[in-house]
Amino acid sequence: MSGWSGYLTLILEGALVTLELTIMGSALALVMAFLAGLGRLSRFFAVRALATAYIEFFRGTSIFVQLFWVYFVLPFAGLTLTPLQAGVLALGLNVGAYAAEVVRGAVKAVGREQSEACIALNLSRYQRMRHVILPQALPLMLPTFCNNAIELLKGTAVVSLISLTDMTFQAQVVRAQTGNTLVPFATILILYFLMASAISATMRWLERRMARSLDGIRT
Numbered sequence: 001m002s003g004w005s006g007y008l009t010l011i012l013e014g015a016l017v018t019l020e021l022t023i024m025g026s027a028l029a030l031v032m033a034f035l036a037g038l039g040r041l042s043r044f045f046a047v048r049a050l051a052t053a054y055i056e057f058f059r060g061t062s063i064f065v066q067l068f069w070v071y072f073v074l075p076f077a078g079l080t081l082t083p084l085q086a087g088v089l090a091l092g093l094n095v096g097a098y099a100a101e102v103v104r105g106a107v108k109a110v111g112r113e114q115s116e117a118c119i120a121l122n123l124s125r126y127q128r129m130r131h132v133i134l135p136q137a138l139p140l141m142l143p144t145f146c147n148n149a150i151e152l153l154k155g156t157a158v159v160s161l162i163s164l165t166d167m168t169f170q171a172q173v174v175r176a177q178t179g180n181t182l183v184p185f186a187t188i189l190i191l192y193f194l195m196a197s198a199i200s201a202t203m204r205w206l207e208r209r210m211a212r213s214l215d216g217i218r219t
Helices: 003-039 045-060 063-077 083-109 112-120 125-162 167-178 182-216
Strands: none
Touching (some): 003 045, 003 083, 003 125, 003 167, 063 083, 063 125, 083 125, 125 167, 167 182
């Protein structure tokens, strides 16, 4: 590399890795959030217990320790993951545990009269949840989901500990090679802010879109 343009290109390549981690980690977190959040509302004790154990474990332990377990310990059990796979798994499971409580709280916040109206219409438990309860709960989830996604974005910095070349890792490389701290870390500061702003704008758009559709769902 020659000059700062080469170093900035290196950081931008790391930003693509950060973006990839954020998108895939958020997708996994969303799946786990609904599985565990709805699992805590299940009529079956075993399902509730499993969901609760997952939530409490991943909320109660450090993301650093979780990442190291996924990347360094799981190979002893015969499961070897690439740094990207390990990062996505650790981040998705960790953030999904927090988001699961958002799902549970939003579902319980929907008025009881909605469920009673569904029962009067002879809708099954699945039909009530799928067509009435969840569509009304989703707008309640989105503001906190936005916070969760931004936290996941910022949490991607931990993957530099397992030598995954995200933009924090690349900023450290640039700092080591140039002896300059201000430029590389100011650059990733701006990039993190721009990515977080994009997440916020997307969530606000989804909130407005869902709010307009609620009039046709409420009974």
